[in-house]
Amino acid sequence: MSELNTNILILKSPLRNNKSNHSLSPIMKSFFYPLILVSIVLISSCDTRTEAEKIVDKSIEAHGGKAYQSSIIEFDFRDIHYTIYKTPESFEYIREFSHPSGEVKDILNNEGFVRTVNGVELDTLNAEWIGKYTRSVNSVAYFAFLPYGLNDRAAIKTDLGITEIKGEEYHLIKVTFSEDGGGEDFEDEFLYWIGKDDYLMDYMAYYYLTDGGGVRMRSVMKVNEVGGIRFQDYLNLKPESEQTPVEDMQELYLNGKLEVLSEIILENIEVRKLE
Numbered sequence: 001m002s003e004l005n006t007n008i009l010i011l012k013s014p015l016r017n018n019k020s021n022h023s024l025s026p027i028m029k030s031f032f033y034p035l036i037l038v039s040i041v042l043i044s045s046c047d048t049r050t051e052a053e054k055i056v057d058k059s060i061e062a063h064g065g066k067a068y069q070s071s072i073i074e075f076d077f078r079d080i081h082y083t084i085y086k087t088p089e090s091f092e093y094i095r096e097f098s099h100p101s102g103e104v105k106d107i108l109n110n111e112g113f114v115r116t117v118n119g120v121e122l123d124t125l126n127a128e129w130i131g132k133y134t135r136s137v138n139s140v141a142y143f144a145f146l147p148y149g150l151n152d153r154a155a156i157k158t159d160l161g162i163t164e165i166k167g168e169e170y171h172l173i174k175v176t177f178s179e180d181g182g183g184e185d186f187e188d189e190f191l192y193w194i195g196k197d198d199y200l201m202d203y204m205a206y207y208y209l210t211d212g213g214g215v216r217m218r219s220v221m222k223v224n225e226v227g228g229i230r231f232q233d234y235l236n237l238k239p240e241s242e243q244t245p246v247e248d249m250q251e252l253y254l255n256g257k258l259e260v261l262s263e264i265i266l267e268n269i270e271v272r273k274l275e
Contacts, residue, residue, distance in 0.1 A: 052157035055171045055194055059147045062199040064229035068148040070274050071227055075266040077140055084141050086148070093141040108137045135210060144231070144266060147192065147201050154178045162196060163250065165203065169196040189246050200230070205249040214242040217249045217258060227271025234264040 049057070060068070073084045083094040092109040102118040113134045115122045125133075142149050150157065150173075160172040170193040177188065188210075193203035205217040218234035225231070237258040239249065252258050 050157065050159070052159035052173050055159060055173060055199070056147060056150045056157055058199040059192075059194045059201055060151065062230070063147055063201070067228040067271070068145065071229065072272045072274065073144070073227075073229070074268075074270040074272070075144065075231070076268045077144075077264075077266055082140060082144070084144060086141070086145060088151070091141075093137050095137055095140070106133055106137055108134055108141075113137075143264070146204070146232075147194070150175060150192070160191075163193070165193060165250065165254065168202070170194060170202070171196055171199075191246055191249070193250075201232075203250075203253075204234075205246050207246040215239060215244050215246050215249065216261070217253055218264065219253070221263070222265075224266070224269055226269045227273065229271055231266050231269055233266060235260055236262040236264050 069087045071085075075082055075084075080095050080097040083092075083096075085092045090110050092107065094108075095106045097104055099117070105116045105119075107114045107116075113130050115125060115133065149155075154177045156176045156178060158174040158176075160174055163170055163172045173192045173194060175190040175192065188206060188208045190204065190206040192201055194201050202220050203218065205215070207213075207215045215238070217237045219237065220232045221235050222233040223230060224233070237253065238261045239252055239258055244252070249258070
C-alpha cells in the first residue's frame with residue numbers, strides 16, 4: 001500500500017508545478033482520476049482491525065509498545081523473583097525463590113513447565129501440580145505485562161463503548177478467550193478501562209473460575225516507568241459476594257462497595273534490552 005501511495009504523489013507533482021504545459025486531456029482524466037479514487041479506497045480499507053483492537057493497540061503503544069518485545073524484564077513480587085520475556089512467537093517466564101527444600105526455579109515457556117530444586121529437575125510432579133504451578137506463574141506474568149498480553153491470539157476483544165469513572169472518560173473493553181489457545185482458564189472474563197484520550201489502562205476487573213473462582217477489580221495506585229515500559233501497582237479489590245457479575249464491578253467501585261483485599265506491587269524492576 002505504501003508503494004501505491006508514493007506513485008500517486010509522483011503523478012500529482014508535475015500537475016502542481018507546471019499546470020499550463022501539462023494539463024490532463026479528457027482521456028487522461030478518465031484514466032487517472034478513477035485510479036486515484038481506487039487507490040484511496042484501497043489504502044483506507046487496509047486496516048481490518050475492529051474498534052476494540054485499535055483501542056488496545058493504542059493502549060499497548062502508550063504503555064511501552066515495541067519495548068515489550070525487545071526486552072527481558074525482571075522484578076520481585078511478594079519475595080519471589082521473576083524474569084519475563086514475551087514476543088508474539090515465543091515466551092519464557094521464570095520465577096525463583098527460596099524454600100526449605102532448597103532454591104526453587106520454575107520455568108514456563110513454549111515447551112512446557114519445568115521445576116528445579118538446587119539445579120536438579122523434578123520429574124515427580126503430577127499433572128495437577130504442573131497445572132497449578134503453570135497457572136500461578138502465568139498469572140503474575142500476564143498482569144505485569146498488561147496491556148501487552150491483550151493481543152494474544154486467543155484473546156477476543158469487544159468494545160463496550162465510553163464510560164466514566166471519577167470524572168474521567170474511558171473506553172470499556174471486554175476480553176474473553178477462545179478455547180483453542182486460551183489455556184485452562186479460557187472461560188475467564190476481563191474488563192479493561194482504557195483512557196479515552198491518553199489510552200492508559202487505569203482499571204481492570206475480572207471473573208475467574210479456577211482455584212475456587214471469584215471476581216476482582218484493580219485500580220492503579222502507583223506507576224513506575226523503566227526502560228520505556230510503564231509498570232503499574234494496583235489496589236486489589238473484592239465485592240461482598242464472589243458471585244457478583246463482573247459487569248457490576250464499576251458501579252460497586254463508584255459506590256464504595258468494594259473491599260481492599262491486597263496490594264499488587266512490583267519491586268526492583270529491571271529492563272534489559274535485547275541485542
